Amino acid sequence: MSKQYETVIGLEVHVELATKTKIFCSCSTAFGGAPNTHTCPVCTGMPGSLPVLNRRVVEYAMAVGLATNCEITRCCKFDRKNYFYPDNPQNYQISQLYLPICRNGSVEIQTENGAKKIGIHEIHMEEDAGKLIHDDWEDCSLVDFNRSGVPLIEIVSEPDMRSAEEVIAYLDKLRMTIQYLGASDCKLQEGSMRADVNLSVREAGEKEFGTRTEMKNLNSFRAIARAIENERNRQIDLLESGEAVIQETRRWDDAKEYSYAMRSKEDAQDYRYFPEPDLVPIIIDDEWIEEIRGRQPELREEKIARYKKEYGLPDYDAGIITGSKRLADIFEETAKICGKPKKVSNWLMVETMRLLKEHAMEPEDIRFSPENLAKLIALTEAGTVNGATAKEVFEKVFADDIDPDAYVRENGLKTVSDEGELRSVIEQVIRDYPKSVEDYRSGKEKAIGFLVGQTMKAMRGKANPAMVNQILKELL
């Protein structure tokens, strides 16, 4: 490859909103119901049924728009996107084309090359489709409309990204922001956040964009990174061999690390969009915008600044803890109960992170309560348990959210601080390990560590380490 190529990437991100009910009817959005149990005439497209807009959807969309510096469209409308498919009960999707709720926004991302602004072209609201299930036994397809009508927003970026790293940073930024807003849990694997990648390449320095392709079926950040790399190379190979890139939609197969064409531009459907006559325009006044703005929670950047100022956390800690809304929530609540933010931060940064990694869990999966972590911190602070025991107890807290007070009591893990008892055990250790005693006395300070260890072992870890040290030194 003699020429230098630049990759140009824009993203269409679908986010399932966390409303309790669907966008145009009062059916539940809960996962896991038996097929077609969360349905009604509206979300199954029965004749004569009419959509009624769920205001929470508009509010979530506005919240995301405000957090991403968008202009809010004061009079926005829904449009019908017409296409036939059995998972789409009306054979049209109610979406927004002409007047989407948010436009002209941006977010700032951080990569190794520093800060960069990624433009957001628009955010629009729409309904999700049902799910087709193929029955191989009966050789027929069945439709489950439970997801039909679940509210989505689609966030369309400008073609401002130039690498997989920027794409991941952008997605991470969106995910974090939306999670902080409580507008969605944004889980790629479960499909509550879906990203389609529009990608083209051009020679470095070229002003015009190249022909782009759209990549679908990207279910993880890793898959996205791989697909971008793969598609970039595929397009460069085409250009290098004198062939043209065809504008088409491609599907990524992450297992095979390969994408194939789904449909070309020529086959692209004419969606015959037109204004949805069954819904009236949504008029958004200043008052409503201010109400939503007033309800916006503290976002990540604000939290980092506050953690540093209010709790004296170092940059690094504040960054890690606010990297997940769940972690930040646990931190704040625990710190509030025990009043020891630095200690809380340490438990989250070290032990919690270690256990999450060990169990391949995300911070969102944390089950323990701030109350129990606060109790454990209180036990260590009071010297009731020593560090080693505390770690052991924390594993229980992490796994089953047990009450540390009760657990320590029931399992006899309380640190022994009784001087008489400690003294007799230490005297025994000194008798048992004369070699180490000799070493220490001849100046090998480190030997005391071995003796402390043996004492702890004899006490089954429950000894107060400070007292063990003190008594040892005294006896030696």
Added chain:
Amino acid sequence: MSLTRLTALELSNKIKAGEATVLEAVEAALDAIEKREKDVHSFVTVDREGALKRAGEVQKLIDDKTLTGALAGVPVAVKDNLCTSGIKTTCSSRILSNFVPTYTAQAVENLEAAGAVILGKTNMDEFAMGSTTETSAFGVTRNPWNTAHVPGGSSGGSCAAVAAEECFYALGSDTGGSIRQPSAFCGVTGIKPTYGTVSRYGLIAYGSSLDQIGPVAKDVADCAAILEVISSYDKKDSTSVKREDTDFTSALVDDVKGMRIGIPRDYFGEGLDREVKEAVLAAAGKLEEKGAVVEEFDLSLVEYAIPAYYVIASAEASSNLARFDGVKYGYRAEAFEGLHDMYKKTRSQGFGPEVKRRIMLGSFVLSSGYYDAYYLKALRTKALIKQAFDRAFEKYDVILGPAAPTTAPRLGESLDDPIKMYLGDIYTISVNLAGLPGISLPCGVDGGGLPIGMQIIGDCFQEKKIIRAAYAFERTREYRRCPITEESKGGRG
């Protein structure tokens, strides 16, 4: 005298006074249906058992004074595009020939709550597309006044059933004149309310931005009473309007002194039948005699209403009817290979030619490259037509004109020439485009003995004005009974 001669209000009063029972009324209607359906064919479905059962229940509620309303106990016929729980609802289309809804349209629920008894579902043009009730997949409805003629459409079944006294009143729907034109052809009275007055929930949509449900009855008083019951704000219909002024019967006053009535010259030009013109102008004269101020004016833009209407209504219909695909309910082709073949065969076999024509027209005007030229232009035309009416209503309380250019054409005449059929909607269509209320009521008969109808149009939410004008005119003439109802004369007129 047969009970079926009574108006809805008269019948309810008799029942509440204990001079007749709900069962007697239902049986009288069912007898009339039995006798006249072979000639008229107003109904797609007659729910004999359901009506007889319901008669007993309603009677009890009247006897214990739970039901005291103006329409308590009165049997009604419902257009077959209004969903009725447990009763087949077909839109007179093969594609819905087996569709039984699990829910009832809000307007019908309102009637049932007021003590109505549903006799059955009336025939219509397939999916309300047509002006003659000849596009029904289940056979034509004939005009009870002369069964060689059409009843008009698309609510032809509802209007014919009222004229033939097979029911005491009926519900219709009006997208471009579908209540007012067949009312005129059948010599009955019908109202198309202001858009948003009656909930569309459960009305199988044709042109969503134009569709309204309305009453068809023997006279203005019945229509006002029915409209009062079916009007309601409905959270299930986002286009539903909260109105405080739905006490329409309060407008049943025989007084038009000082009322300003505009006669649009545009409605009396070329294409208007001489007899219709004379009868309508004579009606205006009667109102003038009663003290109304009648004046001619130029409404303008009338010639643009038809193309704008057919673009907008067809565009919406092409999308509204997409859901009839053989997947979830209704007709599915028997033999097919794969999904697309199933769609194609189901829809090819399930829809009739007029419906297909409008789906194709609608899909075309929405397709990329044509959207601006057709659909957007039609929307702008619609807005201009509304402005023309706004200007007119600055000067006039109501506008009076014919409901249709001619009386009912003969069967078969319209189908060969759809454009001619479309032109027949010229006086009714702009009312839907502007969202206005309009009433159609009889004002004479032509030389062939067919009824002539006139139309009174009001500004948005001014139903009371049109009801008042219509009521005052109605006082000046006798109700002309359809000859088919004269038992001695028997069937065909």
